[in-house]
Amino acid sequence: LHSPHRMLLSRVRPRRSIFRSITNASAQRHFANVSRLKVLFFGTDHFSLPSLKSIHTNLVNNGRVERLEVVTSFKAAKNPVKQYSRAAGLPLHDWAACTPATAGRFDLGVVRFVRPLIPETFIDCFDRGMLNVHASLLPKLRGAAPIVHAIANGEQRTGISIMRIKPKQFDVGEILLQSAVSIGRDTLMPELHDRLAAIGADCLVTCIEDLEGYYQRLTVQNDAEATYAPKIDPKFAEIRWHQATAVSVYDRYRALYGLRPLLTNFGGELVKLFKLSFDSTQSVPAVPADRPGQLEYSKRSRQLLVRCGDGRALELLQLSVGGKKTLSGQDFYNGFLSKVNRSDRYFK
Template sequence: MYFMWNVYHSQPRKNVFYVLKSVLSRLDLPGKEVISNLSLKHFSHDSRFSLRVLFFGTDNFAVENLKILNDEFGMLNVHASLLPRWRGAAPIVHAIMSGDRKTGVSIMRIMPKRFDIGDILAQYHIDIGPHDTNCDVSNKLAVAGGRLLVTCLKDLENYSANAQPQGDVGITYAPKIQPSLGHVSWQDKNAESLYNLWRALFGIFHITTFWHGTQVRLMEAQKFEREEMSIADKPGKIIFSKTSRMILVVCAGGGKVGFRKIGVAGKKPMSAEDFYNGYMSKRSPEDWYFH
């Protein structure tokens, strides 16, 4: 039997290695005594134990990894969503970006040419907090996925025999993301969706916009309720709040999102106050807009 762990931007391969090493050490597997001595270099290639680990989404991805899907024992995958919701490469990003309040992990069977649509052996739910970032949710799911995997593998015959096909209701897709996803169109993003986008991309890509032709990165976000501010202007309008010491940006619908740090292209990230002193104060307030 093989075990596959999908590795993306938010899951460095070395982190996944230590999670899997911990999981494998708890199982009664042939060659278990050598697991504690495995290194990251040998982990996906060592044949001294029966459970082989394949890393997809890394520079070690190879056609050979796909060929073993024809193995008679099949393959299990720990997928970071409650399938059939968020099938695809970036389930955590899409769950947070869509404002989901719950997600989870699915232990599923993979067959050739049937990625993310195989039978479900087990699932576990977790809550997504209103301020949880991609890193927060990834860490929760890493723990939940590791524990659920151990549970399944300890009674694999039973879980495998009782695996259930995925339903046809509630299917959504989570395609691979690109840096361009982080570029903000202020006319199209309300405060809730912008804050969700920032949380979803945290640790992967930055939220970006333009200040008079210069690209800037928006960091350390906080959502503000409409009644807390009195800015009445078009989306993209910015001010510096001396109270919160943040750059506040008007979003579609009138809501605001604040940012504590700004990264100007070619420069190190600076505080919102430094951005105000170095850039905003040198222009008329009528020109204080992100585009």
């Protein structure tokens, strides 16, 4: 969603949302005879797709959804939501040209991606409000990258929150439904991403089917318990070996896997770490490595290890030097490590 269109969206004064003008008690009476819903779906990325598919299935099976149309970015080079919508014959709208007048023809908005902020005038167009599928147990990990930060922080648990969109702030709306999942010690980001996307899709349709019931049981977020998951900066991938424990480097690797490699430096050349492993049973040595980032190679086991700030080691399985081809640990030893003095065998 692109910020230049905020002014366009704010020029039209829509009707006031029903859920802003009636009490919870009267809402139950008002929707005693629940009607089917006209849904406008907003999304672009792969995380959005299972939710769109689930809503579409609900429509096809004559569930609560009566009509479904899709708002997405026509500029995105790879847009699975647009691809699926076209193949399924769902009406498409370009976000750049979407106005409150378009939204006013629908009962409920469903948003996966809500940055920049959707203007209040746009939100109020939907009688039943707007829902968001957020990949954390709010108020934990508010922000653009909750899955990455959950793994990078070493969390053992995260989940999905279905929340109402509120104007002027991100990820602060009342929660309809949450579902928790565990994060395994070796779980990589793509695996957790796909699990959460599937669970989010199920939770979303559950809420849509009994929207009025969930609106009666809204949970207000406790801001005092909020933590944050900001957009990933390129420097997030850079490793400072003297500051990092083996666990923290491994967690960051798992969090960024499939997005970008970890970055370090060897002999003045940029090194990208594509694949590594960590033996969590190894103990912290009584005497730490002489220099964090120290590299060791075993000819017997053909293992390339790097020592971290706590003295524990990670095994390097795939890496590249200077933007060239991907190397195994043995290739790196033969081509680079074996050609320098032992005192120079370390990452900076």
